[in-house]
Amino acid sequence: ERVENPVLRYAEQSRGNTRGTVWLWGRKGRPAAVLEMIRNDGQDWFCFHATADKPIKMTAKTGQTWTPKSSDLKFQPLPEAPVPADSPAGRMRQMKEFVRRFSAHEFWQKGRHEMRLLPAAVHRYEDADQRLIDGAIFMIALGTHPEATLFLEAVHSADQPKPLWQFAVGRSGAAEIVVTYDDKEVHHVPLIETLPPPTNTYWRMILNVEEKEA
Numbered sequence: 654e655r656v657e658n659p660v661l662r663y664a665e666q667s668r669g670n671t672r673g674t675v676w677l678w679g680r681k682g683r684p685a686a687v688l689e690m691i692r693n694d695g696q697d698w699f700c701f702h703a704t705a706d707k708p709i710k711m712t713a714k715t716g717q718t719w720t721p722k723s724s725d726l727k728f729q730p731l732p733e734a735p736v737p738a739d740s741p742a743g744r745m746r747q748m749k750e751f752v753r754r755f756s757a758h759e760f761w762q763k764g765r766h767e768m769r770l771l772p773a774a775v776h777r778y779e780d781a782d783q784r785l786i787d788g789a790i791f792m793i794a795l796g797t798h799p800e801a802t803l804f805l806e807a808v809h810s811a812d813q814p815k816p817l818w819q820f821a822v823g824r825s826g827a828a829e830i831v832v833t834y835d836d837k838e839v840h841h842v843p844l845i846e847t848l849p850p851p852t853n854t855y856w857r858m859i860l861n862v863e864e865k866e867a
Contacts, residue, residue: 654678654679654680655676655677655678656676656677656678656679656680656684656776659674659675659676660675660676660677660775660776660790661674661675661775661792661799662674663794663797663798663799664797665795665796665797665798666796671691671692671693671798672691672692672693673689673690673691673692673798673799674689674690675687675688675689675690675775675792675799675825676688676689676690677776677790679705681778681780682778682779682780682782682783682785682788683704683705683778683780683783683785683788683804683806684704684705684776684778684790685703685704685705685707685709686701686702686703686704686705686709686711687701687702687704687790687802687823687825688700688701689799689825692862695861695862696859696860696861696862697859697860697861697862698857698858698859699713699857699858699859699860700825700826700855700856700857701719701855701856701857701858702724702802702823702824702825702854702855702856703721703723703724703725703854703855704724704726704802704804704823705724706723706724707723708720708721708722708723709721713858715858715860717851717858718851719851719856719858720851720852721852721853721854721856722852723854724823724854725823725824725854725855726804726821726822726823727821728804728806728819728820728821729819729820729821729839730817730818730819731751731805731817731818731819731820731834732834732835732837734747734751734817734818735747735818736815736816736817737786737787737807737816737817737818741787744786744787744807745774745777745789747818748774748789748791748805749772751805751818751820752770752772752791752803752805753770754834754835755770755793755803755832755833755834756770756832756833756836757769757770757793757800757801757830757831757832757833758830758831759795759800759826759828759829759830759831760828760829760831760844761828761829761844766795766828768793768794768795768800768801769793769794770791770792770793770794770803771791771792771793771794771797771799772791773791774789774790774791775790775791775792776789776790777789784808784809784810784811785806785807785808786806786807786808786809786816787806787807788804788805788806788807789804789805789806790802790803790804791803791805793822793830793832799825799826800825800826800828800830801822801823801824801825801826801830801832802822802823802825803820803821803822803832804820804821804822804823805818805819805820806818806819806820820834820839822839822840824842824855827844827845827857828844829841829842829843829844830842
């Protein structure tokens with residue numbers, strides 16, 4: 654099921670007069686998909702990325718269909734992280750401290766652009782069936798315009814005696830993106846030069862406003 658309301662609304666002037674919202678599908682546990690909707694210069698952009706390792710099928714009213722087979726999120730342990738706190742409030746304090754240690758930049762149109770981690774989580778989740786104690790999504794943004802999603806999760810790993818923290822980064826834009834933690838590169842994805850096919854974990858659909866409203 655789709656989370657009822659957008660988890661983020663923003664307006665951004667850095668690349669034209671754009672307005673956008675971010676939506677999630679999956680009310681229990683880690684969301685299955687993220688959608689960023691952007692209106693800019695008479696066009697609506699729909700930027701999807703899959704965040705769960707299950708096949709997805711989404712069909713727009715235009716007849717276009719997105720059918721990723723899995724996600725490209727690659728979770729890895731957070732370096733030198735403490736054991737997750739016992740309480741939800743304590744774990745959120747830990748996550749906010751982790752966020753301050755991340756930094757990011759992107760390469761777009763032959764230029765390097767510094768990005769920032771928005772300090773407040775846009776979504777919080779848990780899933781005892783998947784040994785997921787706590788999780789949150791933070792946005793990596795150019796100004797206020799999201800370009801990537803940061804997932805932080807406290808989990809019971811089957812091969813570890815104690816719970817641990819893990820993280821992954823999802824793509825919301827087409828630029829080349831580099832993410833660091835304590836100044837060490839932990840995530841790097843290349844530029845997307847052509848519109849990916851609808852079977853891709855990241856997919857964009859672009860409609861003229863007039864076409865959509867008609």
